[in-house]
Amino acid sequence: MRLVPRLGSGIPLVARGDEMRRLRAGFARAEHGEAGAVLVAGDAGVGKTRLLAELAEFATARGALVLTGRCLDVREGGLPYLPFAEALGPLATADDAAVGAAVRIRPALARLLPLAQPGPVATAEHMSAGSERDMAYRLRPEQDLGQLQLFDAVLGVLTEIAEHRPVLLVLEDLHWADGSTRNLLSFLLSRLRGQRLLVVASYRGEDVYRRHPLRGLLVELVRLPAVAQIELHPLKDADARAFVEALADGPLAPELVTSVVERSEGNPFFAEELLASCSDCVDLPAGLAEVLLARLERLTSDAQRVLRVIAVAGESVAHAALAEVSGLGEDELDEALREAVQYHALVVEKGAYTFRHALLQEAVYGDLLPGERTRMHAAYAARIRRTPQGRGHDAKLAYHSLQSRDLTAALPALLRAAEEAERLGAPGAALRHVEQALEIWDAVPPDARPPDFDELRLLHEASYFAGTSGEPERAIAYARSAVEALSTDTDVVRASKTWRRLAESLMNVESESGGALDAINRAWDLIEATESSKTRAWVLATRAAILRSFDRHGESLVSARTAVEDARAAGTAGAEASALITVGALADNAGDFAEARARLTEAARKARDATAPSVELRALCFLGYSYDDQGELPEAIDVFERGIKRAEETGMTWSAYGLELRARHLSLQYQRGNWPAESVTAAPARGVSSVLTARMTATWLPVVVSRGGFATAGKLLAELRTHWRAEPLTAIAAGGAGAELAYWQGDHETAIRRAAEAMDYLDALDPAYRLSGIRLGAGALAAAVARAAAARRRGEPADVEGGAQLIERVRRAAATGRPRSGSLGPEGQAWLARAEAIASGLPGAPDPALWAEAVEKFGYGPVYEQAVCRWQYAEALLTVGEPEQAAAELKQAHETAEKLRALPLRDAVREVARRARIELPGVPAAALPERVDPLTERERAVLERVALGRTNRQVGEELYISEKTVSVHLSRVMAKLGATRRTEAVAIAYERGLLVRA
Incomplete structure (x- = not known):
């Protein structure tokens, strides 16, 4: 995919609402004759210019004169009054008669405006209050009359213009301002009174160090009553x-x-x-590196050397380490550090020094010469070897040894670091260490390698750590490499472990699971004839789980029971726990829930005692399934929450079962109506497989759709489609949510197509997923009934046949699908009842009795789905003349929709209430009629053309308005619709019915 950054004014203004409101409030006060100033501080690139551009656009739309000037970094000397000259420059050639007159009567402005034509000297009738005040300064001979005349002229011209229209004066980058500019600014701000004038000035706080000339002025300015301060902080995650x-x-x-x-x-x-x-x-991009390094060129050579030393460390560095590695004397080091801190290049954290921004460290590190870099890394490695060991000691030693090309020292350090990372519950870090060890393995002489390691072991561990850190595809790749590395000389035990690792990794990726049975059978063939042992018990336990997944329950049970016997004989509780999980799952399949939960609980306890976290998570996952399948949602949620906690504690959040626990927990929270405020998947761990991320996104998608986030949902659907094959549960969730999205948007054909596409795909992939056709089919049926009703309203023939085929497909799914517990559980029964109720509306009026049954069936827990059924039950009741009972159902559905902020359902309930003249508690009468269109006629005309792909210029040409006016209209439209960009505004307008698709 090609990235197309939205440069310049197209960049959205994100998370600056409070700052923007303060600036607009300041401008509003200025409009009413209360002059003021705002000093905007922030780091380079934090968004000061973008914020001020937004304010300028706002002021322009309100008829203000906006004057903008910028300071330049010209080092020594500077250009006197540069920002004022740039800001006031347009006044010299302005067409406005009042502006021209105000400039001409002030000849002192010629110092700033060379094009200004001097006119008659100001008389009393031309003078503003500001001019009269400042004429007094001209009578003081001890003052610099030329400078005072200029200052008076600037204040006077702004004051006089402000009598005709508000003025916004924007001065950017004050940290580069010369002394004359600072003096004029001080003069101007100290004389703000009743003018319709707002002055906004920005500067980089990081550049205003202790002895910077602007620092003292800022201290004085903030004491003035008309001056306010705003500091822009970096965006939150x-x-x-x-x-x-x-x-x-x-x-x-x-x-x-x-x-x-x-x-x-x-x-x-x-x-x-x-x-x-x-x-x-x-x-790091070259252009960005240059920007970052430019500030550091002003530092002394010692200060720059210290920065290079810290950059090589890659972390906070204590004073003692700096002294040793830098080679500077104590006095020189102190001065260099003081200078770097004062210039905001470094900060002090817990007694150590680190870069103020990580990208600055990258830029400095990237600027090092190769030999310089190698020597510093070697110095750090030597120091680490001499210091006492502690947490992260081996990881640091490995890093610096690698960078200094001391591979003999790096290899054992990497392996020790991997072991430490595993103990600390950080499989992702362990994987990186093992991968680095694999990379340098052949480069290290055989006699320098650790004696208890070889390449086969490294591949095995890389596969395990990849699987537990959320990268199942890499786990398979490493496991296959390990199998390929086997030879006829390989020990039988090691060979069987290698094949078992491949089988386990294949089982964690749906599209690869077909090869898992072959792999585990290869392991079993190697170890079957041996006596009971730890390895044999693990192979049997894994084989039992895989046989169960292929519905070979009898063989699976035999293998699991044999595994329990072998594990107890060999004293390996982890393998015993793994086998007990399969025993419990098989009992669950047979409908013996008490036995199943007893075995699964026992398995979780044994796995925890044996410090087998992956087995423990699997046990908790299957225990949660047992409760979930029987509609015991509170109990299931409790188990899944325990599992999530254990996954976090053991660093296995993104392992296969860690992910499954999170996904099922989120799904049940959706059903119970405990919807999170924002996506819990917004920040996936670095390196986590896109397949796993997609699974969590798909689980979150129903919340997005139900809350009316249609634009976001549409974007997510497109992203998820590529992951269907790798994870069919993603296809189920995305297919159902996609159909509901299209249904709420009134696009019934798309709703039917999306649901049918998911059903067809899952049927072809594996009949085991046929049961999902009940829910997916119900979604398609709802759209089919709505389509038929719309056709009848238009007086056209209704397509009843398509709906009839859908309900038959739903019934087949219920009859031939394979529930985990052997019989259709409460969830399946509820969706089947809903599908039958929906189908009753195909010929015309729906059957209230069937909708009453659907409402009752969803009583086991899914509050949103039950509310949807209540809404449709109410409609069915109204068709048979029972308004009182319909009102009761609508009130309950509306209460749920309001609580969940399920806007599409809320609006649908209100629409039924409006048509039936039913009052809803807490809803004013004004909320029930047709919704009010927030767009003006001109705004709609602009948005319609934007929706057709027109540029701002093309829109302006078609509507005979300027490109700037088009931009103003679009800004207002986006503000009204809560959009951050034009495409999102179009999508929201379609969603709300404000635009009609051609």
Whole structure:
């Protein structure tokens, strides 16, 4: 996918609502004759210019004169009054007669405006109050009359113009201002009174160090009653993610978004540069590096050397380490550090020094010479070897040894670091260490390698760590490499472990699971004739689980019971627990729920005692399934929450079962009506497989649709389609949510197509997923009935046959699907009842009795689905003349919709109430009629053309308005609709029915 950054004014203004409101309030006060000033501080790239541009556009739309000037970084000397000259420059050639007159009577302005034509000297009748005041300064001979005349003229011209229209004066980058500019600004702000004038000035707080000339002025200015301050902070993670996603015209991979957000640390400019420069964001863009390094060129050579030393460390560095590695004396080091801290290049954290921004460290590190870099890494490695060991000691030693090309020292350090990471519950870190060890394995002489390791073991561990850290595809790749590395000389035990690892990794990816049985049978063939042992018990336990997944329950039970016997004989509780899970799952399949839950609980306890976290998570997952399948939702949620906690504690959140626990928990929270405020999948761990991320996104999607986030849902659906094959549960969730989305949008054909596409796909993939056709078919049926009703209202023939085929397909799914517990559970029964109730409306009026049954069936827990049924039950009741009972159902449905903020359902309930003249508690009468159109006629005309793909210029040409006016209209439309970009505004307008598709 090609990234298309939205440069310049197209960049959305994200998370600056409070700051924008304060600036607009200041301008509103100025409009009413209360002059003021605002000083806007923030780091480079944090969004100061974008914020001020938004304010300027706002002021322009309200008829104000906007004057903008910028300071330049010209180092020594500077250009006197540069920002004022730039800001006031347009006044010299303005067409406005009042502006021209105000300029001509002030000849002192010629110092700033060379094109200004001097006119007659100001008389009393031409003078503003400001001019009269400042004429007094001219009578003081001890003052610099030329400068005072200029200052008086600037204040006077702004005051006089403001009598005719409000004035916004914007001065940017004050940290580069010369002394004359600072003096004029001080003069101007100290004389703000009743003018219709707002002065807004920005500066980089990071550049205003202790001895900076602007620092003292700022201290004085903030004491003035008319001066306020605003500090722009970096974006928070959620806002930064929204900003990054808005920068691209197409969907972005979640891991790419996460990388940009983390590296930019909330700085919009950094995020934009990272995204625009590369698709993987590994290397720092050259242009951004130059921007970052430019500030450091002013530092002394000692200060720059210290920065290079800290950059090589890659973390906070204590003073003692700096002294040793830098080679500077104590006095020189102290002065260098003081200078770097004062210039905001470094910050002090817990007694150590680190870069103020991570990208600055990257830039400095990237600027090092190769030999310089190698020597510093070697110095750090030598120091680490001499220091006492502690947490992370081996990881640091491995890093610096690798960078200094000391591979003999790096290899054992990497292996020790991997072991430590596993103990600390960080499988992702362990994987990275093992992968690095694999990379250098052949480069290390055989006699220098650790004696208890070989390449086969490294491949085995890489596969395990990849699987437990959320990268199932890489786990399979490493397991296959390990199998390929087997030889005829390989020990039988090691060979069987290798084949078992491949079988386990294949089972975790649906599209690869077909090879799992062959792999585990290869392992069993190798170990079958041996005596009871730990390895044999594990192979049997894994084989039992795989045989069960292929519906070979009899063989599975035999294998599981044999595994329990072998595990007890060999004293391996982990393998025993794994086999007990299969025993419990098989009991659940047979409908013996008490036995199933007893065995699964026992398995979870044994696995925890044996420190087998992956087995423990699997046991908790199957225990949760047992409750979930029988509609015991509170109990299931409790089990899944325990599992999520254990996954987090053991660092296995993104393992196969860690993911499954999170996904099922979120799904049950959706059913119970405990909808989270925002997506719980917004920040996936770095490196987590896109397949796993897609699974969580698909689970979250029903909440997005039910709350009316149609534009977001449409985008997510497109992203999820590529992951159907790898994870069929993603296809089920996306197919159902996609059909509901199209239904609420009134696009019935798309709703039917999406549901049917998912059903066809799952049927072809594996008949085991046929049961999902009940829910998917119900979604398609709802659209088919709505389509038929719409046809009847138009006086056209209704397509009843298509709906009849759908209900028959739903019935076949219920009859031939294979429930986990052997019989259709409460969820399946509820959706089947809903499908039958929907189908009753195909010929015409729906059957209230069938809808009453659907409402009752969903009483086991899914509050939203029950509310949907109540809404449709009420409609059915109204068709048979029972308004009182219909009103009761509508009130309950509306209460649920309001609580959940399920806007589409709420609006649908209100529409029925409006037509039936039913009052809903807490809903004013004004809320029941047709919704009010928030767009003006002109705004709608602009948006209609934008929806057709027109540019602002083309829209302006068609409507005979300027391009700037088009931009103003679009800004108002986006504000009214809550959109951050034009395409989103169009999507929202379609969703709300404000635009009609051609």
